[in-house]
Amino acid sequence: MRVAKVPVDMSSEQKEIMGVISKRQLIYLVVGGILLYTYVPFVYTLFANITWFVGAVAALISAVPVAFIIVFMGFIKASKYDMNRDYYYWILFQKKTQYGSWRKGRAE
Template identity: 60%
Template sequence: MTVPVDMSSEQKNLMGVLSTRQAIYLGVGISVVYSYVPPLFAIVNLVAGWVAALIFCTISILPVAFIVGFFGFTKVSKYNMNRDYFMLIKLQKKTQYGKWRRGV
């Protein structure tokens, strides 16, 4: 008997497009960008004008967008695992080394 749906993928809860994990990444990314872009725009606008401020703010958003896109929306196809969960496992691997001895 075959299963007609993919059981290993995430449930897309929000309008059938985003999973809850992806929505959290987007929410955190948007809030981080919203916390630093308006003051940055105001400062650069006073110094160099609104066109330069718009360009500078757009460039400053790119690292946050890259991080959110990388961890929230990419998968490691070799392991069929989301990128953030894969990185969490890789980071925890170093803490699992220890000295093992035989017997009690």
Template identity: 50%
Template sequence: MRKVTVPIDMASEQKTILGIFSKRQLIYLVTGGAILYAYIPTVFQFFSNLFVGFILSVISAIPILAAVFILGFLKKQKLHLNYDKYFLIKIGYKNQIGIWRKGSKPKDWMVNK
């Protein structure tokens, strides 16, 4: 049987938006931009001084920008997962922990009396 090397990486997500962004990344960018568009003008209007308003607007935008960058663009290299999928797995882990037993008959301490 012949083996043929595929010239592209079939395991990574496809960059469908202009060859730069994937759909998942575009959703994070649009959501982060909408959140910033919603609250930055109110932060800017709290202060009469333009310079102070601008500085505090930039400071208040940093956490949203960091979250969008981490969730949308960074990967956990050890597990080959994007951080959003990694955090979803971590959150769902608590639901998977339980008391596991072998057999169909419950133990005495498991039965409510």
């Protein structure tokens, strides 16, 4: 039996948006951008009463956790399991609801 190498990685998701990001990653970026757009200006105006520099630093510091979560869940894979982080955590959290009593034979 002949073995042929496939030149394309068949297990990864398709990069459909300009060949760079997938639809799932685009959704992460859009939702994260909307979230940042809603609360970062409020944080800036809250701290801009002191100085504009303090307001800018506070806005950047408040944006870092959201940006980290977006990059971690959307763009970093769990290499041990060869799957995306969001899908991995979805499976991990569903595992706890799948406990039950299993028995052999017919159910009566």
